[in-house]
Amino acid sequence: MNWILAQCPCSGGGGVSGGIPAWIILTATFGLWLLISLIWYRKGASTMSKVGKIAIVVVLAAAVIGVVVMKKRSTSSPATQPTSQTASGLPRLVDLGSTTCVPCKMMAPILEELEKEYAGRMRVEFIDVNQNPDAAKPFGIQLIPTQVFFDASGKELWRHKGFISKEDILAKWKEFGVTFADAQTAASQPASAPVVERLAPAKADTRAKDAVCYLCDKDIDAKTLVVVKTDKGDVRLCSPHCFFIMYSCLTEDKTGFEQKVSVTDWGTGKAIPAMEATYLYGLDVKTGRPTIKAFGDKDAADKELKASGGSLIAWQIVQEKELENRCGFCDRACYPADSAKVAVGGVNTLGCCSHCALGVAARTGKDIEVHERDRLTGEEIVIKTAGGNVASLQPGTAVGWFGLRQGPDGQYVSAGCFHQGFFASPDNLKTWLEQNPLETGRLITIQRALADKMKLSPQQIQKACKMGQCAPK
Numbered sequence: 197m198n199w200i201l202a203q204c205p206c207s208g209g210g211g212v213s214g215g216i217p218a219w220i221i222l223t224a225t226f227g228l229w230l231l232i233s234l235i236w237y238r239k240g241a242s243t244m245s246k247v248g249k250i251a252i253v254v255v256l257a258a259a260v261i262g263v264v265v266m267k268k269r270s271t272s273s274p275a276t277q278p279t280s281q282t283a284s285g286l287p288r289l290v291d292l293g294s295t296t297c298v299p300c301k302m303m304a305p306i307l308e309e310l311e312k313e314y315a316g317r318m319r320v321e322f323i324d325v326n327q328n329p330d331a332a333k334p335f336g337i338q339l340i341p342t343q344v345f346f347d348a349s350g351k352e353l354w355r356h357k358g359f360i361s362k363e364d365i366l367a368k369w370k371e372f373g374v375t376f377a378d379a380q381t382a383a384s385q386p387a388s389a390p391v392v393e394r395l396a397p398a399k400a401d402t403r404a405k406d407a408v409c410y411l412c413d414k415d416i417d418a419k420t421l422v423v424v425k426t427d428k429g430d431v432r433l434c435s436p437h438c439f440f441i442m443y444s445c446l447t448e449d450k451t452g453f454e455q456k457v458s459v460t461d462w463g464t465g466k467a468i469p470a471m472e473a474t475y476l477y478g479l480d481v482k483t484g485r486p487t488i489k490a491f492g493d494k495d496a497a498d499k500e501l502k503a504s505g506g507s508l509i510a511w512q513i514v515q516e517k518e519l520e521n522r523c524g525f526c527d528r529a530c531y532p533a534d535s536a537k538v539a540v541g542g543v544n545t546l547g548c549c550s551h552c553a554l555g556v557a558a559r560t561g562k563d564i565e566v567h568e569r570d571r572l573t574g575e576e577i578v579i580k581t582a583g584g585n586v587a588s589l590q591p592g593t594a595v596g597w598f599g600l601r602q603g604p605d606g607q608y609v610s611a612g613c614f615h616q617g618f619f620a621s622p623d624n625l626k627t628w629l630e631q632n633p634l635e636t637g638r639l640i641t642i643q644r645a646l647a648d649k650m651k652l653s654p655q656q657i658q659k660a661c662k663m664g665q666c667a668p669k
Protein backbone atom coordinates (compact mmCIF):
# COMPACT_ATOMS: atom_id res chain seq x y z
CA MET A 197 0.00 0.00 0.00
CA ASN A 198 1.15 3.51 -0.71
CA TRP A 199 2.17 5.32 2.47
CA ILE A 200 1.16 8.75 1.18
CA LEU A 201 -2.37 7.60 0.61
CA ALA A 202 -2.98 6.16 4.02
CA GLN A 203 -2.77 9.71 5.37
CA CYS A 204 -5.47 11.28 3.28
CA PRO A 205 -5.84 15.00 4.10
CA CYS A 206 -9.59 14.66 3.75
CA SER A 207 -9.94 12.33 6.70
CA GLY A 208 -12.51 13.51 9.17
CA GLY A 209 -13.70 16.31 6.94
CA GLY A 210 -16.52 14.49 5.27
CA GLY A 211 -20.19 14.74 6.14
CA VAL A 212 -20.29 11.24 7.56
CA SER A 213 -17.30 11.38 9.85
CA GLY A 214 -17.49 12.60 13.46
CA GLY A 215 -16.45 16.12 14.57
CA ILE A 216 -18.26 19.10 16.06
CA PRO A 217 -20.28 21.17 13.57
CA ALA A 218 -18.98 24.66 12.87
CA TRP A 219 -22.06 26.47 14.23
CA ILE A 220 -21.61 24.94 17.68
CA ILE A 221 -17.97 25.96 17.79
CA LEU A 222 -18.89 29.51 16.68
CA THR A 223 -21.66 29.85 19.26
CA ALA A 224 -19.43 28.51 22.01
CA THR A 225 -16.55 30.83 21.04
CA PHE A 226 -18.83 33.87 20.88
CA GLY A 227 -20.34 33.01 24.27
CA LEU A 228 -16.93 32.51 25.83
CA TRP A 229 -15.67 35.77 24.38
CA LEU A 230 -18.74 37.58 25.77
CA LEU A 231 -18.20 36.07 29.22
CA ILE A 232 -14.49 36.86 29.36
CA SER A 233 -15.01 40.46 28.23
CA LEU A 234 -17.69 40.99 30.87
CA ILE A 235 -15.55 39.56 33.64
CA TRP A 236 -12.63 41.70 32.41
CA TYR A 237 -14.63 44.98 32.50
CA ARG A 238 -16.46 44.27 35.79
CA LYS A 239 -13.48 43.07 37.83
CA GLY A 240 -14.34 43.38 41.48
CA ALA A 241 -18.08 43.38 40.99
CA SER A 242 -19.77 40.98 43.42
CA THR A 243 -22.76 40.15 41.28
CA MET A 244 -22.84 39.22 37.69
CA SER A 245 -24.77 41.39 35.25
CA LYS A 246 -27.72 40.16 33.21
CA VAL A 247 -25.52 40.02 30.10
CA GLY A 248 -22.99 37.86 31.92
CA LYS A 249 -25.67 35.37 32.93
CA ILE A 250 -26.95 35.17 29.36
CA ALA A 251 -23.41 34.48 28.14
CA ILE A 252 -23.04 31.54 30.55
CA VAL A 253 -26.38 30.11 29.48
CA VAL A 254 -25.32 30.37 25.82
CA VAL A 255 -22.02 28.56 26.53
CA LEU A 256 -23.74 25.80 28.51
CA ALA A 257 -26.48 25.31 25.91
CA ALA A 258 -23.89 25.02 23.12
CA ALA A 259 -21.91 22.48 25.15
CA VAL A 260 -25.01 20.37 25.87
CA ILE A 261 -26.10 20.41 22.20
CA GLY A 262 -22.56 19.52 21.17
CA VAL A 263 -22.47 16.48 23.47
CA VAL A 264 -25.91 15.28 22.34
CA VAL A 265 -25.02 15.61 18.66
CA MET A 266 -21.71 13.78 19.10
CA LYS A 267 -23.38 10.99 21.05
CA LYS A 268 -26.00 10.57 18.35
CA ARG A 269 -23.30 10.37 15.68
CA SER A 270 -21.22 7.79 17.46
CA THR A 271 -24.23 5.46 17.77
CA SER A 272 -25.49 5.93 14.24
CA SER A 273 -22.22 5.37 12.41
CA PRO A 274 -20.95 1.84 13.02
CA ALA A 275 -17.26 1.11 12.99
CA THR A 276 -15.67 -0.44 9.93
CA GLN A 277 -17.67 -3.64 10.14
CA PRO A 278 -17.80 -5.53 6.85
CA THR A 279 -21.02 -4.61 5.15
CA SER A 280 -23.03 -7.30 3.43
CA GLN A 281 -25.02 -6.04 0.50
CA THR A 282 -27.63 -7.69 -1.62
CA ALA A 283 -26.14 -9.72 -4.41
CA SER A 284 -25.95 -7.78 -7.66
CA GLY A 285 -24.90 -10.81 -9.68
CA LEU A 286 -21.68 -8.98 -10.54
CA PRO A 287 -18.56 -8.09 -8.60
CA ARG A 288 -19.08 -4.56 -7.31
CA LEU A 289 -16.71 -1.70 -6.50
CA VAL A 290 -18.08 1.16 -4.39
CA ASP A 291 -16.02 4.35 -4.06
CA LEU A 292 -17.02 6.70 -1.26
CA GLY A 293 -15.65 10.20 -1.64
CA SER A 294 -16.47 13.79 -2.52
CA THR A 295 -16.08 16.09 -5.49
CA THR A 296 -13.68 18.38 -3.66
CA CYS A 297 -10.95 16.28 -2.01
CA VAL A 298 -7.86 15.85 -4.16
CA PRO A 299 -7.43 12.03 -4.01
CA CYS A 300 -11.20 11.72 -4.57
CA LYS A 301 -10.89 13.76 -7.75
CA MET A 302 -8.00 11.54 -8.85
CA MET A 303 -10.27 8.49 -8.46
CA ALA A 304 -12.98 9.86 -10.78
CA PRO A 305 -11.35 9.10 -14.19
CA ILE A 306 -10.32 5.62 -12.97
CA LEU A 307 -13.88 4.78 -11.97
CA GLU A 308 -15.13 6.08 -15.29
CA GLU A 309 -12.67 3.90 -17.21
CA LEU A 310 -13.53 0.79 -15.23
CA GLU A 311 -17.23 1.41 -15.70
CA LYS A 312 -16.79 1.63 -19.47
CA GLU A 313 -14.33 -1.22 -19.93
CA TYR A 314 -16.07 -3.66 -17.60
CA ALA A 315 -19.68 -2.84 -18.50
CA GLY A 316 -21.86 -5.86 -17.77
CA ARG A 317 -19.03 -7.52 -15.87
CA MET A 318 -18.28 -5.24 -12.91
CA ARG A 319 -20.54 -2.74 -11.19
CA VAL A 320 -18.81 0.52 -10.38
CA GLU A 321 -20.51 2.96 -8.00
CA PHE A 322 -19.56 6.36 -6.61
CA ILE A 323 -21.17 7.70 -3.44
CA ASP A 324 -20.68 11.39 -2.62
CA VAL A 325 -20.57 11.36 1.18
CA ASN A 326 -21.55 15.06 1.39
CA GLN A 327 -24.41 14.96 -1.09
CA ASN A 328 -25.66 11.53 -0.09
CA PRO A 329 -24.76 10.85 3.56
CA ASP A 330 -27.61 8.33 3.97
CA ALA A 331 -26.21 6.08 1.22
CA ALA A 332 -22.74 6.34 2.74
CA LYS A 333 -23.79 5.61 6.33
CA PRO A 334 -24.09 1.78 6.10
CA PHE A 335 -20.45 1.63 5.00
CA GLY A 336 -19.23 3.21 8.28
CA ILE A 337 -16.14 4.66 6.63
CA GLN A 338 -13.58 6.72 8.52
CA LEU A 339 -12.01 8.71 5.72
CA ILE A 340 -12.46 9.52 2.07
CA PRO A 341 -11.93 8.22 -0.45
CA THR A 342 -12.60 4.62 0.62
CA GLN A 343 -13.18 1.81 -1.90
CA VAL A 344 -15.20 -1.25 -0.91
CA PHE A 345 -14.96 -4.47 -2.95
CA PHE A 346 -17.94 -6.87 -3.06
CA ASP A 347 -18.08 -10.27 -4.75
CA ALA A 348 -20.96 -11.30 -7.02
CA SER A 349 -22.89 -12.68 -4.05
CA GLY A 350 -22.74 -9.32 -2.24
CA LYS A 351 -20.09 -10.31 0.31
CA GLU A 352 -17.53 -7.66 1.20
CA LEU A 353 -14.06 -8.85 0.21
CA TRP A 354 -11.86 -5.90 1.07
CA ARG A 355 -11.75 -2.14 1.56
CA HIS A 356 -9.07 0.39 0.82
CA LYS A 357 -8.56 3.91 2.18
CA GLY A 358 -7.12 6.69 0.01
CA PHE A 359 -6.27 6.81 -3.67
CA ILE A 360 -5.83 3.50 -5.49
CA SER A 361 -4.66 3.02 -9.06
CA LYS A 362 -6.57 1.10 -11.72
CA GLU A 363 -3.80 -1.52 -11.82
CA ASP A 364 -4.03 -2.04 -8.08
CA ILE A 365 -7.82 -2.38 -8.25
CA LEU A 366 -7.58 -5.05 -10.95
CA ALA A 367 -4.77 -6.82 -9.08
CA LYS A 368 -6.93 -6.91 -5.93
CA TRP A 369 -9.84 -8.52 -7.78
CA LYS A 370 -7.43 -11.14 -9.08
CA GLU A 371 -6.01 -11.73 -5.62
CA PHE A 372 -9.53 -12.54 -4.40
CA GLY A 373 -10.06 -14.96 -7.29
CA VAL A 374 -12.43 -12.62 -9.16
CA THR A 375 -11.57 -12.64 -12.86
CA PHE A 376 -13.37 -10.98 -15.72
CA ALA A 377 -14.13 -12.47 -19.10
CA ASP A 378 -12.63 -10.34 -21.87
CA ALA A 379 -15.16 -7.95 -23.28
CA GLN A 380 -15.38 -9.77 -26.60
CA THR A 381 -16.29 -13.15 -25.08
CA ALA A 382 -18.90 -11.55 -22.87
CA ALA A 383 -20.37 -9.72 -25.86
CA SER A 384 -20.41 -12.85 -28.01
CA GLN A 385 -22.93 -14.55 -25.72
CA PRO A 386 -26.15 -14.69 -27.69
CA ALA A 387 -28.55 -12.07 -26.38
CA SER A 388 -31.47 -13.97 -27.80
CA ALA A 389 -31.90 -17.63 -28.62
CA PRO A 390 -34.64 -19.44 -30.55
CA VAL A 391 -37.89 -19.69 -28.64
CA VAL A 392 -38.61 -23.28 -27.64
CA GLU A 393 -41.43 -23.47 -25.16
CA ARG A 394 -44.04 -25.94 -23.99
CA LEU A 395 -46.18 -24.87 -21.07
CA ALA A 396 -48.74 -27.70 -21.13
CA PRO A 397 -47.83 -31.40 -21.50
CA ALA A 398 -48.08 -32.73 -25.06
CA LYS A 399 -50.16 -35.60 -23.78
CA ALA A 400 -52.15 -36.28 -20.65
CA ASP A 401 -50.45 -38.12 -17.81
CA THR A 402 -52.76 -41.13 -17.42
CA ARG A 403 -50.59 -43.00 -14.94
CA ALA A 404 -52.11 -43.89 -11.58
CA LYS A 405 -50.81 -41.57 -8.88
CA ASP A 406 -49.61 -44.58 -6.88
CA ALA A 407 -47.40 -45.69 -9.75
CA VAL A 408 -45.46 -42.41 -9.99
CA CYS A 409 -42.40 -41.55 -7.85
CA TYR A 410 -43.12 -38.58 -5.56
CA LEU A 411 -39.68 -37.18 -6.20
CA CYS A 412 -38.55 -37.90 -9.77
CA ASP A 413 -41.97 -38.43 -11.46
CA LYS A 414 -40.73 -41.66 -13.07
CA ASP A 415 -42.65 -44.94 -13.01
CA ILE A 416 -42.25 -46.84 -9.76
CA ASP A 417 -40.60 -50.26 -10.11
CA ALA A 418 -42.64 -52.55 -7.83
CA LYS A 419 -39.44 -54.40 -6.83
CA THR A 420 -37.71 -51.28 -5.42
CA LEU A 421 -40.67 -49.26 -4.07
CA VAL A 422 -40.00 -47.29 -0.88
CA VAL A 423 -42.91 -45.98 1.21
CA VAL A 424 -42.70 -43.25 3.86
CA LYS A 425 -45.63 -42.96 6.27
CA THR A 426 -46.57 -39.33 7.06
CA ASP A 427 -49.54 -37.67 8.76
CA LYS A 428 -50.68 -36.54 5.33
CA GLY A 429 -50.57 -39.99 3.76
CA ASP A 430 -48.05 -42.36 2.24
CA VAL A 431 -45.20 -40.98 0.13
CA ARG A 432 -44.23 -43.46 -2.57
CA LEU A 433 -40.76 -43.39 -4.08
CA CYS A 434 -39.30 -45.37 -6.98
CA SER A 435 -36.14 -46.52 -5.17
CA PRO A 436 -33.97 -46.20 -2.06
CA HIS A 437 -31.96 -43.61 -4.04
CA CYS A 438 -34.97 -41.30 -4.46
CA PHE A 439 -35.68 -41.80 -0.75
CA PHE A 440 -32.19 -40.59 0.19
CA ILE A 441 -32.39 -37.63 -2.18
CA MET A 442 -35.57 -36.61 -0.39
CA TYR A 443 -34.03 -37.37 3.01
CA SER A 444 -31.01 -35.16 2.21
CA CYS A 445 -33.18 -32.13 1.47
CA LEU A 446 -35.61 -32.39 4.37
CA THR A 447 -35.39 -29.43 6.69
CA GLU A 448 -37.50 -30.91 9.47
CA ASP A 449 -36.10 -32.79 12.47
CA LYS A 450 -35.05 -36.20 11.17
CA THR A 451 -35.02 -37.99 14.53
CA GLY A 452 -36.85 -41.29 14.19
CA PHE A 453 -37.69 -40.51 10.56
CA GLU A 454 -36.32 -43.79 9.24
CA GLN A 455 -38.75 -45.75 11.42
CA LYS A 456 -41.51 -44.50 9.13
CA VAL A 457 -39.80 -46.01 6.09
CA SER A 458 -40.49 -49.39 4.51
CA VAL A 459 -38.71 -50.94 1.54
CA THR A 460 -39.76 -53.78 -0.76
CA ASP A 461 -38.36 -57.29 -0.43
CA TRP A 462 -36.63 -58.09 -3.74
CA GLY A 463 -37.68 -61.73 -3.51
CA THR A 464 -41.25 -61.63 -2.16
CA GLY A 465 -42.39 -58.10 -3.16
CA LYS A 466 -43.61 -57.50 0.40
CA ALA A 467 -43.05 -54.32 2.44
CA ILE A 468 -40.43 -54.63 5.22
CA PRO A 469 -39.10 -52.03 7.71
CA ALA A 470 -36.14 -50.29 6.05
CA MET A 471 -33.91 -50.48 9.10
CA GLU A 472 -34.32 -54.25 9.48
CA ALA A 473 -33.62 -55.32 5.90
CA THR A 474 -30.33 -56.63 4.49
CA TYR A 475 -29.18 -54.88 1.32
CA LEU A 476 -27.34 -56.26 -1.65
CA TYR A 477 -25.29 -53.36 -2.92
CA GLY A 478 -23.86 -53.66 -6.42
CA LEU A 479 -22.91 -51.62 -9.45
CA ASP A 480 -24.61 -51.35 -12.81
CA VAL A 481 -21.63 -51.57 -15.16
CA LYS A 482 -23.53 -49.92 -18.00
CA THR A 483 -24.57 -46.77 -16.15
CA GLY A 484 -22.01 -46.66 -13.32
CA ARG A 485 -24.89 -46.29 -10.85
CA PRO A 486 -25.16 -48.35 -7.67
CA THR A 487 -27.89 -51.01 -7.47
CA ILE A 488 -29.70 -51.64 -4.18
CA LYS A 489 -31.83 -54.71 -3.49
CA ALA A 490 -33.57 -55.19 -0.13
CA PHE A 491 -34.14 -58.56 1.57
CA GLY A 492 -36.05 -59.45 4.73
CA ASP A 493 -34.44 -62.88 4.75
CA LYS A 494 -30.64 -63.27 5.02
CA ASP A 495 -30.57 -66.59 3.13
CA ALA A 496 -32.43 -65.11 0.17
CA ALA A 497 -29.94 -62.21 0.19
CA ASP A 498 -27.02 -64.70 0.19
CA LYS A 499 -28.51 -66.57 -2.74
CA GLU A 500 -28.87 -63.36 -4.80
CA LEU A 501 -25.30 -62.36 -3.83
CA LYS A 502 -23.96 -65.61 -5.30
CA ALA A 503 -25.99 -65.11 -8.46
CA SER A 504 -25.32 -61.42 -9.19
CA GLY A 505 -22.34 -60.35 -7.03
CA GLY A 506 -22.01 -57.23 -4.83
CA SER A 507 -21.85 -56.79 -1.07
CA LEU A 508 -24.36 -57.40 1.70
CA ILE A 509 -24.72 -54.33 3.91
CA ALA A 510 -27.03 -52.96 6.60
CA TRP A 511 -29.33 -49.90 6.27
CA GLN A 512 -26.82 -47.70 8.11
CA ILE A 513 -24.11 -48.40 5.51
CA VAL A 514 -26.55 -47.89 2.65
CA GLN A 515 -27.33 -44.49 4.15
CA GLU A 516 -23.65 -43.56 4.48
CA LYS A 517 -22.97 -44.51 0.86
CA GLU A 518 -26.05 -42.71 -0.43
CA LEU A 519 -25.28 -39.48 1.44
CA GLU A 520 -21.59 -39.52 0.50
CA ASN A 521 -21.88 -37.43 -2.67
CA ARG A 522 -23.73 -34.13 -2.50
CA CYS A 523 -24.70 -31.39 -4.93
CA GLY A 524 -22.27 -28.45 -4.56
CA PHE A 525 -25.19 -26.04 -4.84
CA CYS A 526 -28.25 -27.50 -3.11
CA ASP A 527 -26.57 -30.22 -1.01
CA ARG A 528 -28.86 -33.00 -2.26
CA ALA A 529 -27.54 -36.53 -2.30
CA CYS A 530 -26.58 -37.51 -5.86
CA TYR A 531 -24.72 -40.16 -7.83
CA PRO A 532 -21.59 -38.93 -9.64
CA ALA A 533 -22.74 -40.95 -12.68
CA ASP A 534 -25.89 -38.79 -12.93
CA SER A 535 -24.32 -35.45 -12.05
CA ALA A 536 -22.51 -32.59 -13.74
CA LYS A 537 -18.85 -32.27 -12.73
CA VAL A 538 -17.90 -28.86 -11.36
CA ALA A 539 -14.35 -27.63 -10.74
CA VAL A 540 -13.95 -24.69 -8.34
CA GLY A 541 -10.30 -23.69 -8.18
CA GLY A 542 -8.54 -26.96 -7.44
CA VAL A 543 -11.60 -28.57 -5.85
CA ASN A 544 -14.12 -30.79 -7.61
CA THR A 545 -17.76 -30.99 -6.72
CA LEU A 546 -21.00 -32.11 -8.37
CA GLY A 547 -24.14 -30.49 -9.68
CA CYS A 548 -27.21 -32.69 -9.13
CA CYS A 549 -28.66 -31.04 -12.24
CA SER A 550 -27.26 -28.68 -14.89
CA HIS A 551 -28.73 -25.56 -13.26
CA CYS A 552 -27.42 -26.55 -9.82
CA ALA A 553 -23.98 -26.97 -11.43
CA LEU A 554 -24.05 -23.27 -12.47
CA GLY A 555 -25.34 -22.40 -9.00
CA VAL A 556 -21.98 -23.46 -7.55
CA ALA A 557 -20.60 -20.16 -8.93
CA ALA A 558 -23.22 -18.27 -6.91
CA ARG A 559 -22.78 -20.33 -3.77
CA THR A 560 -18.97 -20.04 -3.72
CA GLY A 561 -18.62 -16.61 -5.37
CA LYS A 562 -15.87 -18.14 -7.51
CA ASP A 563 -15.27 -18.90 -11.17
CA ILE A 564 -16.12 -22.49 -12.08
CA GLU A 565 -15.76 -25.02 -14.90
CA VAL A 566 -18.77 -27.24 -15.55
CA HIS A 567 -18.73 -30.52 -17.50
CA GLU A 568 -22.28 -31.60 -18.25
CA ARG A 569 -23.78 -33.98 -20.81
CA ASP A 570 -26.42 -33.32 -23.42
CA ARG A 571 -29.57 -34.90 -21.99
CA LEU A 572 -30.41 -36.44 -25.35
CA THR A 573 -27.07 -37.55 -26.82
CA GLY A 574 -24.66 -37.56 -23.88
CA GLU A 575 -22.34 -35.22 -25.80
CA GLU A 576 -20.10 -33.21 -23.48
CA ILE A 577 -20.88 -29.53 -22.82
CA VAL A 578 -18.18 -27.45 -21.12
CA ILE A 579 -18.88 -24.08 -19.53
CA LYS A 580 -16.32 -21.79 -17.93
CA THR A 581 -17.50 -18.80 -15.91
CA ALA A 582 -15.68 -15.59 -15.03
CA GLY A 583 -17.00 -12.96 -12.66
CA GLY A 584 -20.52 -14.38 -12.76
CA ASN A 585 -20.67 -14.56 -16.56
CA VAL A 586 -20.19 -17.33 -19.11
CA ALA A 587 -16.60 -16.86 -20.30
CA SER A 588 -16.58 -19.81 -22.70
CA LEU A 589 -19.08 -22.36 -23.91
CA GLN A 590 -18.44 -25.56 -25.86
CA PRO A 591 -20.16 -26.25 -28.16
CA GLY A 592 -21.13 -22.63 -28.73
CA THR A 593 -24.63 -23.72 -29.75
CA ALA A 594 -25.41 -25.27 -26.36
CA VAL A 595 -28.62 -24.19 -24.63
CA GLY A 596 -30.44 -24.99 -21.42
CA TRP A 597 -33.95 -26.23 -20.71
CA PHE A 598 -35.71 -24.62 -17.78
CA GLY A 599 -38.33 -27.13 -16.61
CA LEU A 600 -41.42 -25.28 -15.37
CA ARG A 601 -44.64 -26.50 -13.84
CA GLN A 602 -47.87 -24.67 -13.14
CA GLY A 603 -48.46 -24.34 -9.41
CA PRO A 604 -51.90 -24.47 -7.74
CA ASP A 605 -52.15 -20.66 -8.03
CA GLY A 606 -51.56 -20.82 -11.78
CA GLN A 607 -48.03 -19.38 -11.58
CA TYR A 608 -45.18 -21.23 -13.26
CA VAL A 609 -42.49 -22.44 -10.91
CA SER A 610 -39.35 -24.52 -11.37
CA ALA A 611 -40.26 -28.14 -12.01
CA GLY A 612 -37.28 -29.23 -9.92
CA CYS A 613 -33.86 -30.72 -10.59
CA PHE A 614 -35.15 -33.83 -12.40
CA HIS A 615 -36.69 -31.69 -15.14
CA GLN A 616 -33.72 -29.48 -16.07
CA GLY A 617 -30.96 -30.07 -18.57
CA PHE A 618 -28.47 -28.77 -21.10
CA PHE A 619 -28.41 -29.62 -24.80
CA ALA A 620 -25.65 -29.24 -27.37
CA SER A 621 -28.12 -27.50 -29.70
CA PRO A 622 -31.74 -26.31 -29.77
CA ASP A 623 -32.47 -29.16 -32.21
CA ASN A 624 -31.37 -31.75 -29.65
CA LEU A 625 -33.70 -30.12 -27.15
CA LYS A 626 -36.61 -30.29 -29.60
CA THR A 627 -35.99 -34.01 -30.22
CA TRP A 628 -35.83 -34.66 -26.49
CA LEU A 629 -39.13 -32.82 -26.02
CA GLU A 630 -40.76 -35.04 -28.65
CA GLN A 631 -39.54 -38.08 -26.73
CA ASN A 632 -40.72 -36.71 -23.38
CA PRO A 633 -44.25 -35.41 -23.94
CA LEU A 634 -44.85 -34.70 -20.25
CA GLU A 635 -41.99 -32.23 -19.87
CA THR A 636 -42.98 -28.56 -19.69
CA GLY A 637 -40.81 -25.43 -19.57
CA ARG A 638 -38.83 -23.28 -21.93
CA LEU A 639 -35.43 -22.90 -23.56
CA ILE A 640 -33.04 -20.72 -21.60
CA THR A 641 -29.58 -19.53 -22.67
CA ILE A 642 -26.80 -20.83 -20.46
CA GLN A 643 -25.77 -17.22 -19.75
CA ARG A 644 -29.30 -16.53 -18.51
CA ALA A 645 -29.38 -19.72 -16.43
CA LEU A 646 -26.14 -18.59 -14.75
CA ALA A 647 -27.37 -15.01 -14.27
CA ASP A 648 -30.55 -16.32 -12.58
CA LYS A 649 -28.41 -18.17 -10.06
CA MET A 650 -26.00 -15.26 -9.54
CA LYS A 651 -28.78 -12.95 -8.44
CA LEU A 652 -29.90 -15.25 -5.61
CA SER A 653 -29.28 -13.97 -2.10
CA PRO A 654 -27.36 -16.18 0.36
CA GLN A 655 -30.70 -16.85 2.10
CA GLN A 656 -32.29 -18.02 -1.15
CA ILE A 657 -29.30 -20.27 -1.87
CA GLN A 658 -29.66 -21.78 1.60
CA LYS A 659 -33.26 -22.70 0.81
CA ALA A 660 -32.62 -24.00 -2.73
CA CYS A 661 -34.26 -27.37 -3.42
CA LYS A 662 -35.10 -27.90 0.26
CA MET A 663 -38.37 -29.45 1.37
CA GLY A 664 -40.17 -28.12 4.39
CA GLN A 665 -42.37 -31.15 4.71
CA CYS A 666 -42.72 -34.60 3.37
CA ALA A 667 -46.22 -34.77 1.97
CA PRO A 668 -47.78 -36.18 -1.17
CA LYS A 669 -48.40 -33.78 -4.05
Ligand SMILES: [Zn+2]
Nearest residue numbers: 409412434438
Ligand atom coordinates in the same frame (compact mmCIF):
# COMPACT_ATOMS: atom_id res chain seq x y z
ZN1 LIG B 1 -37.76 -41.52 -8.15
Ligand SMILES: [Zn+2]
Nearest residue numbers: 523526548552
Ligand atom coordinates in the same frame (compact mmCIF):
# COMPACT_ATOMS: atom_id res chain seq x y z
ZN1 LIG C 1 -28.66 -29.57 -6.67
